[in-house]
Amino acid sequence: MEAKFSANAKDVMGKRGLKEADIADVVASAESSNRKLSKNGTNLAKKRIGEVTMYAVYDNNGEVQSAYSHRMVLGEPVKTTDEPDISEWTCVHCNEKAIISSANMSYLGVTRTGPALVCPKCGDVWIEEYLATMTIAAAEGLFEKKKA
Amino acid sequence: MGYEELFPPYNMEWHGRATKRFANPFVGEKFERIDVDPIMLSHAAVACGYTIRDFYEKPELGYSCLVYMYQLYDLLPVGHWFYASPWLAELGCKMVQKDTLPPIPDSTPVETLEDVDKLEVPSEEDLRKGTTYPQYQRLYEYVQKNYPHTFVPISYGFDPVGEAAALCGVENFIMWTFTEQDAAHKLLDKFTQTAINGAYCTAKDYGSAMLVVASVLANNDIFSDEAIREFSVKYMRQYIDKSFRGGAGPQIFYHCCGNQETSYKEFHNLIWSPFTVIHFGYKGKDVFPSELLVKEFGNRATCMGTVDTKLLINPNPKAVYDQASKQVIAGRDAPRGFILGAACECPPYTLPANILAMTQAATDHGTYGKW
Numbered sequence: 001m002e003a004k005f006s007a008n009a010k011d012v013m014g015k016r017g018l019k020e021a022d023i024a025d026v027v028a029s030a031e032s033s034n035r036k037l038s039k040n041g042t043n044l045a046k047k048r049i050g051e052v053t054m055y056a057v058y059d060n061n062g063e064v065q066s067a068y069s070h071r072m073v074l075g076e077p078v079k080t081t082d083e084p085d086i087s088e089w090t091c092v093h094c095n096e097k098a099i100i101s102s103a104n105m106s107y108l109g110v111t112r113t114g115p116a117l118v119c120p121k122c123g124d125v126w127i128e129e130y131l132a133t134m135t136i137a138a139a140e141g142l143f144e145k146k147k148a
Numbered sequence: 149m150g151y152e153e154l155f156p157p158y159n160m161e162w163h164g165r166a167t168k169r170f171a172n173p174f175v176g177e178k179f180e181r182i183d184v185d186p187i188m189l190s191h192a193a194v195a196c197g198y199t200i201r202d203f204y205e206k207p208e209l210g211y212s213c214l215v216y217m218y219q220l221y222d223l224l225p226v227g228h229w230f231y232a233s234p235w236l237a238e239l240g241c242k243m244v245q246k247d248t249l250p251p252i253p254d255s256t257p258v259e260t261l262e263d264v265d266k267l268e269v270p271s272e273e274d275l276r277k278g279t280t281y282p283q284y285q286r287l288y289e290y291v292q293k294n295y296p297h298t299f300v301p302i303s304y305g306f307d308p309v310g311e312a313a314a315l316c317g318v319e320n321f322i323m324w325t326f327t328e329q330d331a332a333h334k335l336l337d338k339f340t341q342t343a344i345n346g347a348y349c350t351a352k353d354y355g356s357a358m359l360v361v362a363s364v365l366a367n368n369d370i371f372s373d374e375a376i377r378e379f380s381v382k383y384m385r386q387y388i389d390k391s392f393r394g395g396a397g398p399q400i401f402y403h404c405c406g407n408q409e410t411s412y413k414e415f416h417n418l419i420w421s422p423f424t425v426i427h428f429g430y431k432g433k434d435v436f437p438s439e440l441l442v443k444e445f446g447n448r449a450t451c452m453g454t455v456d457t458k459l460l461i462n463p464n465p466k467a468v469y470d471q472a473s474k475q476v477i478a479g480r481d482a483p484r485g486f487i488l489g490a491a492c493e494c495p496p497y498t499l500p501a502n503i504l505a506m507t508q509a510a511t512d513h514g515t516y517g518k519w
Contacts, residue, residue: 072422078448081417102420102448110176112422112484113448115392130393138356139398139422146171 001062003027009064016068016133022049023067026056037089037098037117037126044089046126048073057129070132071140074125075104075111077118089126091119098126105136107143114139151209152294155216163297166218166225172516173450173485174423182476182514183487184507185224185452186460186494189231190250192217194496201247204231207287215298221503227298229287230360234304235342236314237279238270248496258316264331267315269341272349281349288354301354303396305343305361308383312336313365322370325379332379340383347391358399361387363415364492367406367429376411381418388419398423402449405429405492408436412444420448427452429491435471438479438486446482453479454491455506460498465505472509480514488514 003024005013013023030036030045037044042065046055053074057066084099091098096119103116103125114136117126127136168179192213193203203210207229215227231250237243240257258264275281284303291299312335313321324332343361350357366380388400398421404412407430415426426449428436438453445451453475459468472488479486488510494503513519 078420080420080448083417105422107422108175110174112174113420113424114422115419134395135392135397135421142398142423143175146175 001027001031003056003058004061004063006063009066013067018054018067018069022054023056023064025049026054027058027062027064030056034093035124036092038092039089044126055129055132066129068129068132070127070136072105072107072114072136074116074127075106077116077123077125078102078104078113087117089117091122091124094119094121096121107140108147110143150294151206151212155212158215158295159219160297162219163225166222170225173487176485178516181516182480182510183224184510185487186490186498186503186506187492188214188217188223188494189229190496191494191498195500199247200249200496201245204250205245207283208290211287211291211295215295222507225298226300227291227295228300228302230302230304232306232364233311233314234280234306235339235346236311238275239267239315239339239342241314243279253314256315256317258335261328261331264334267335267338269338270345272345275345275349281346284350285353301350301357303347303350303357303359303391305340305347305359305387305391307362307364308336308340308343308387309363309380310365311339315339318365325371325375336379336383340387343387344390344394347396348394351395356398357391357396358401359388359391359396360401360403362403362405364403364405368409368411369407371411373411373414377414381414385417385419397421400424402426407432416444424449425452425487426450427454427489429454435475435491438475442479442482442486446484448484450485450487451479451482452487452489454489457491457493457495460490460502461495463499465499465501468502468505469509472506473513476509476513480519
């Protein structure tokens with residue numbers, strides 16, 4: 001599947017400093033490996049490229065709706081409860097509903113726990129767009145400030 | 149003349165050290181010692197010769213007292229000013245100032261089940277025209293102008309169960325958790341949504357908002373573990389989840405006060421951010437043990453251990469020192485860092501010697517490289 005970019009998606013990516021080639025790579029990798037989340041015809045794919053984890057939100061035709069990134073390196077899931085809330089996303093690889101949970105994440109040599117979507121079967125970890133672009137971005141900034 | 153002119157210049161050399169020390173638990177550094185945060189509010193005003201009422205009636209004065217006293221006690225490089233009943237004025241409570249207490253609601257706008265349905269959640273716009281948020285706007289403007297290096301934008305969700313109970317009366321609310329659970333949930337939801345709207349205002353105006361949310365009335369002296377899960381943890385989660393969606397965070401302070409003897413396990417299901425501090429008051433009649441706090445929560449948050457607030461007004465600094473030392477020794481190796489606190493707000497008439505005993509314990513047993 002080849003990624004296609006609407007003007008709106010290009011605008012968002014431009015503001016977030018993301019390159020089309022990288023996001024196309026994210027989509028291609030997810031489609032070839034079947035490692036992605038899916039929700040009502042929308043897919044969420046991710047790939048670590050250089051020092052950044054990049055995400056693509058795209059439909060089943062490869063039309064990219066949004067893209068975002070974070071610098072934190074995602075680690076293992078952290079189990080918080082026996083009765084987690086279930087998200088609307090499904091891990092396509094495992095055909096399991098992702099749970100709203102926590103995961104370790106590392107930045108500048110520091111590992112802390114943050115909110116994440118987790119596949120309960122394969123343990124893959126994902127950060128949703130609102131978290132990556134606000135909470136996690138602010139946390140990265142705080143790490144940089146406190147480490148300075 | 150502004151209140152800041154009543155105080156000598158803020159000591160920036162001390163501030164630099166305190167800032168470096170305060171970063172320890174969050175970025176894994178080991179500068180000086182374990183930090184101490186006795187959750188100081190009106191004690192700062194009292195220690196500067198003002199009154200409890202002054203602290204709450206004049207937030208700018210209260211804040212000035214606080215950041216000055218932090219230097220004396222060698223505490224934190226950031227300030228906070230709050231009281232435990234935010235947003236109630238906007239939900240219809242008449243708030244009154246008291247000589248010896250923070251502002252308290254003097255009325256219960258929700259008397260019947262119909263009143264619960266009629267209660268409207270104030271929008272962000274409503275909050276901007278209300279009492280609570282404009283008070284913070286004025287204070288934050290003052291802090292940014294006079295103490296900018298101490299400024300952290302904070303929004304308070306506080307104790308959803310306690311605030312819901314304040315709206316309808318504590319006895320009413322507790323009864324409803326058994327007999328009218330839908331009404332109890334609606335009231336909790338309406339208070340929580342109001343606090344979320346407050347967090348949105350703060351995040352929009354200041355770019356971020358540290359979130360403070362608590363479980364105080366919801367403790368094992370009153371509620372079962374199941375009830376704490378259903379009526380407290382659920383709304384603490386909702387507050388954080390929705391506030392994050394509006395750009396608030398990433399800092400979170402979870403204050404689980406009162407007796408959380410067995411209910412502490414329920415709080416595992418909270419939402420964790422990379423800058424989360426979790427704090428428990430008591431386990432039964434005893435101060436919550438730091439060993440247990442670190443064992444249960446140390447791998448996901450910075451742990452705030454406690455000294456019994458009752459000790460802080462007793463003329464026995466040795467007792468404070470002994471308990472603080474025990475807590476520091478038990479908590480100092482917490483993987484995400486440790487802060488020594490008091491079980492709840494340090495009382496207004498806390499004896500200065502007792503705060504010194506806390507920092508002395510942190511120095512003697514929590515200086516990095518000495519254990």
